[in-house]
Amino acid sequence: MxxxxxxxxxxxxxxxxxxxxxxxxxxxxxxxxxxxxxxxxxxxxxxxxxxxxxxxxxxxxxxxxxxxxxxxxxxxxxxxxxxxxxGVEKLQSYIRNHIRLAELFEQLIGYDSRFEVVTPRTFSLVCFRLIPPQNDPDNGFKLNQSLLNSVNASGKIFMSHTVLSGKFILRFAVGAPLTEDKHITMAWKVLQDQATSLLKDL
Known part of the structure; x- marks a missing residue:
């Protein structure tokens, strides 16, 4: 065993x-x-x-x-x-499944008006952010930075980031071999919960 x-x-x-x-x-x-x-x-x-x-x-x-x-x-x-x-067929299936899972995550973002997809999805990478309140002094830079830190600190998922046109962007990438739909929905739940907590403190 x-x-x-x-x-x-x-x-x-x-x-x-x-x-x-x-x-x-x-x-x-x-x-x-x-x-x-x-x-x-x-x-x-x-x-x-x-x-x-x-x-x-x-x-x-x-x-x-x-x-x-x-x-x-x-x-x-x-x-x-x-x-x-x-093998070629299994490799194709592996990549296509990860793309499908990224599409699922992208769809979940679309159901929550607090978030926005910032750039078109590329393969299994989704770039998005938490939309800041109006008149936010740094256009959500610190807000999304805090969201990333709290999500990663949870130990449940790990994400990276980039800065695009002055915006702090969250990057969600599907890459682990054993990732399934349930892991995507769990990751999204973690993000939503952390976002709710952050926005409540503003």
Whole structure:
């Protein structure tokens, strides 16, 4: 039985493992890895077995280094792993579901006249703010800053912000793999409750 934290967040890597994932790949690393492969291993899709590269290493090593280093340094490995783990159809479904959840959050904002969507939604990111009272001296800057701080301090959800045309904007992004409709409605309830509390104190 897996620990519940691992089921939710995935395995946690120790610092050495994390550093290893982002460390640059050297020519020595490539050489050592290749020579560690046993000679009897079946040929790769290119038709060559490990022994072929070992025997001709002094001649062809430069031709091997470049594509392998490029694969790791350009982030191709990250993209390849995602596609390999999910597959194209599952990845499409994953992204579309997050967009749908962001649309749900955007709709909930529209039902509450105290809030406004500031910019058109982009994928799974919704930018919005709490509309300040009339004649507010800073056009709701401190009000929305306080709302963000109180929401994040609740420990129930976490949001970020940006400043656009002098306005303090809240950013709600759907990105966690296990996010469902119920989490969106819960997040919206937290926002509404905190907004009610703030406006009551004005």
């Amino acid at each position: 897996l620990d519940s934290s691992i089921q939710l967040d995935g395995p946690v890597l120790i610092e050495v493992q994390q550093q290893g994932l982002v460390a640059p790949i050297s020519s020595e690393d490539i050489c050592a890895t290749l020579f560690d492969i046993v000679n009897i291993r079946a040929p790769e899709p290119d038709g060559y077995d490990p022994n072929f590269f070992k025997v001709g290493w002094t001649i062809m090593h430069f031709d091997v280094y470049a594509p392998v280093q490029e694969f790791f340094e350009t982030g191709s490995l990250k993209l390849w792993l995602v596609l390999r783990l999910y």
